[in-house]
Amino acid sequence: MSNSLDPLLTAEGWAAEGRAVAIATVMETWGSAPRPVGSHLVIDGEGNFEGSVSGGCVEGAVITEALEVLQGGQPKMLDFGVADETAWRVGLSCGGRIRVYVERLG
Amino acid sequence: MDLASLRRLNAARSARRAAVLVTDIAGGRSEVLEEGDTLPPHLADAVRAAFLSGKSGLVETEKGSLFLNVHLPPPRIVAIGAVHITQALARLAGVVGFDLTIIDPRTAFATAERFEGVDLVADWPEDVLSERPLDSYTALAAVTHDPKIDDFALAEALRRGCFYVGALGSRKTHAKRVERLVAMGLTTNEIARIRAPIGLDIGASSPQEIALAILAEIVEAFRRRSLSGADA
Numbered sequence: 009m010s011n012s013l014d015p016l017l018t019a020e021g022w023a024a025e026g027r028a029v030a031i032a033t034v035m036e037t038w039g040s041a042p043r044p045v046g047s048h049l050v051i052d053g054e055g056n057f058e059g060s061v062s063g064g065c066v067e068g069a070v071i072t073e074a075l076e077v078l079q080g081g082q083p084k085m086l087d088f089g090v091a092d093e094t095a096w097r098v099g100l101s102c103g104g105r106i107r108v109y110v111e112r113l114g
Numbered sequence: 115m116d117l118a119s120l121r122r123l124n125a126a127r128s129a130r131r132a133a134v135l136v137t138d139i140a141g142g143r144s145e146v147l148e149e150g151d152t153l154p155p156h157l158a159d160a161v162r163a164a165f166l167s168g169k170s171g172l173v174e175t176e177k178g179s180l181f182l183n184v185h186l187p188p189p190r191i192v193a194i195g196a197v198h199i200t201q202a203l204a205r206l207a208g209v210v211g212f213d214l215t216i217i218d219p220r221t222a223f224a225t226a227e228r229f230e231g232v233d234l235v236a237d238w239p240e241d242v243l244s245e246r247p248l249d250s251y252t253a254l255a256a257v258t259h260d261p262k263i264d265d266f267a268l269a270e271a272l273r274r275g276c277f278y279v280g281a282l283g284s285r286k287t288h289a290k291r292v293e294r295l296v297a298m299g300l301t302t303n304e305i306a307r308i309r310a311p312i313g314l315d316i317g318a319s320s321p322q323e324i325a326l327a328i329l330a331e332i333v334e335a336f337r338r339r340s341l342s343g344a345d346a
Contacts, residue, residue, distance in 0.1 A: 020124050023117055031115055033137075035172060035181050046170035046183045083142045109181065111142055114117050 015059030019050040019113055028053035029113040030074035034061045034106055038089070041104035049108075053078055061108050062088070074110050083111035115144045122146045123185065130187035130249060134161050137181040139172070157182075187251040189277065189336050192217065194239055194267045195258035196224040199282070202325035203255070204232045210329060212253075217242045219263060239267040253278035253332045255312065259287075265294055272304045278335035280312040280328060309335075 015031075022029045032049040034041075042063035049059040049067060051074040061070055066088045077084055089105025119135065123146050126133035132149040136157065147153060153161050157180070160173040164184045172181050191207055193200045196218035207214040215233045218224040224236035235242050243266075248254060254271035256264035259282060268291075271279045281291060288310040295305050313327030314334065 016120065016124055016127070020117075020120050023120070033181070033183065035139075044170075083139075085139070109137070109139065111115060111137075113115055113120060 013058065015048040015050045018058040019048075022050070022052050023113055028078050030078050030110055031113055032061055032070050032074060032108050032110045035085070035109045036107040037104060038106075039104035041106050043106075049074075050113075051075070051078075062106060066106070066108070070108055070110065077110045077112055081112055083109060085109050119144045119146050127185050127187070130251060132165055132187060132251075133185050134164055135183040135185070136161075137183070138177070139179045139181060141178075187249070188213065189251050189253065189332075190214065191253045191255060191332060192243075192248060192267075192271075194218065194254070194256040194264055195282075196220070196229060196234060196236075197257055198321035199257050199325050199328070200255075201228060202322040203328060204229060206325055206329050210333065212329075212332070215246070217267070218258065220258075239263065239270070243267065243270050248274040248276050250275040250277055252276050253280075253335065255280045255282075255328055255332070257282040257312065257328075259283060261291065261294060265291070265298070268308060269295060269298050269300055272300055272307060278309070278332050279307055280309040280331060282312045283310060285311065 019029050019031055030051045032051065034043055034045050034047045037045055043061055047061055049057055049061045049070055051057045051071050055071055055075060057071055060067060070086065073084060073086055086108045088108065115137065123133055123135050126148050134147045135144060136147060137144045147161055149165055156175045156177055160182060164182045168184055168186045170183045172179055190213040193203060193214065193216045196216050200216050204214055204216065215235065216229060217235045217237065217239050219236065219238045221236050224234055226234065248271055254267060254276045256268050258264050264281060268279060268281055281288065283291065292305050296302065309331060313324055314331045316327050318324045318327040
C-alpha cells in the first residue's frame with residue numbers, strides 16, 4: 009500500500025495540510041459499472057481530485073457536487089444511470105447505473 | 115467520515131489488518147471495525163460475512179441503512195528460493211498486482227544482480243519469517259527443492275493460515291516431505307492444503323511457464339476463496 013495514488017491516503021494527507029476534503033464512495037452498482045462498490049474519489053476545496061468512481065464518465069459531475077457538499081456540509085447520494093437523462097448527458101455510456109455517496113471529511 | 119475513523123482505517127490497511135468502515139447513510143456517522151474486534155450485535159453477521167467475502171455493500175439493520183466498505187489486505191506472495199523460476203515469477207507477479215518477497219539463505223543464488231528491483235532477503239526463512247510473519251493474505255511458494263530451506267517455511271505457512279501453500283517437487287518428493295511435516299507435528303489435514311506438484315497443470319516446461327502456472331494457481335486460490343467465503 010505504498011501507492012501515492014491511494015485516495016484514502018491522499019485524503020488523510022490533505023486533511024493534515026488543513027485542506028477541506030470530500031470523499032465520494034460508490035455504494036451501489038447495477039449492470040455494467042466500471043468501478044466496484046467501495047471505490048473512492050476524493051476531492052479538495054480547489055477541485056483537485058484523486059481516485060475514481062467510474063471510468064471517467066461521471067467524475068466531473070461528482071466533483072461539482074462535492075464542492076457543494078464542502079460548502080453545505082450535508083452528505084448527498086447521487087444517482088447516475090441510463091434511466092436518467094442527465095446521467096446520459098454526463099455520459100455513463102457503459103449502460104450501467106451507479107449510486108455515489110458524497111460526504112465531507114471531518 | 116470523521117478524521118479519526120480515516121486515520122484508524124488507513125493504519126489498519128498499512129498494517130495488513132482487515133477492516134470495515136461502517137457509514138450510517140442517514141446521519142453520516144462512521145465507525146471502523148477491525149477483524150477480531152467485538153462486533154455490535156445488530157451488525158455482527160453482516161460484518162463477518164463482509165470479512166469473509168471481501169464484498170462491500172449496503173445493509174438494512176434495525177438502526178437504519180448502513181454501508182459496509184470492506185478493506186482486505188492486498189494478497190502478496192512469499193517465495194522460498196532465489197531460482198530461475200522465481201526470477202520469472204518476480205516479473206509476472208508485478209503485472210498481476212501481487213507484492214513479492216523472495217527468501218533464500220544461499221548467497222550464491224540470492225544476488226541483487228539476478229533479482230534487480232526485487233524484495234530479496236538472503237537469510238534463513240526461520241529468521242526472516244519471525245520478523246516478517248506470514249498471514250492469511252499471503253501465498254507461500256517453496257521452490258528450492260531443499261528440505262532444510264523449504265520445510266520450515268511450509269510448516270509456518272500452514273500454521274499461519276496462508277491462503278495458498280505450494281511446494282515444488284515430484285509426487286515422490288512430496289510423499290517424503292509429508293512424512294517430515296508429520297514428524298514436525300502437523301496434521302495430515304493441514305498438510306493436505308499444500309499444492310504439490312506446484313502450479314496449475316498446463317504442461318509447463320520452462321521456468322517461465324512454471325512461474326506462470328504457479329501464479330495462476332495462486333490467483334485461483336485467492337479468487338475461489340473469496341467466493342466460498344460469500345457462500346458461508
